[in-house]
Amino acid sequence: MAINSKTVQYPFTPADIMTLVEYDGNNPLYIGRANPGVASSLAAWQIKKLTFDANNNVTAMEFASGINDYNKVWDDRAGYSYS
Numbered sequence: 001m002a003i004n005s006k007t008v009q010y011p012f013t014p015a016d017i018m019t020l021v022e023y024d025g026n027n028p029l030y031i032g033r034a035n036p037g038v039a040s041s042l043a044a045w046q047i048k049k050l051t052f053d054a055n056n057n058v059t060a061m062e063f064a065s066g067i068n069d070y071n072k073v074w075d076d077r078a079g080y081s082y083s
Contacts, residue, residue: 020074027052032074040074047072049082 018038022030031048038044046068051060064072064080072080 022077027056030077032072032077034070034074043071043073045072045074046070047074047077047080049077 016036017033018036020032020040021028028050031050032040032045034042034045047064049062049064050058051062053059062082064077064082066081066083
């Protein structure tokens, strides 16, 4: 069985996925996931953006281009729209 347009194969465990995080102060702003060893310049990442309220509670978790597929470039994360 495949998920996300067949870019990541199921079954997999969290150990099978590499994660990068960019912080805005103390809070994570962007979270990227890809297969281990994928360069941050390749279109093989799933990227989420987190939004926080004044109490540092997560209020939204949105995907780059509104898609949870593994087809984004981590290095371009700030340039995507999120929904």
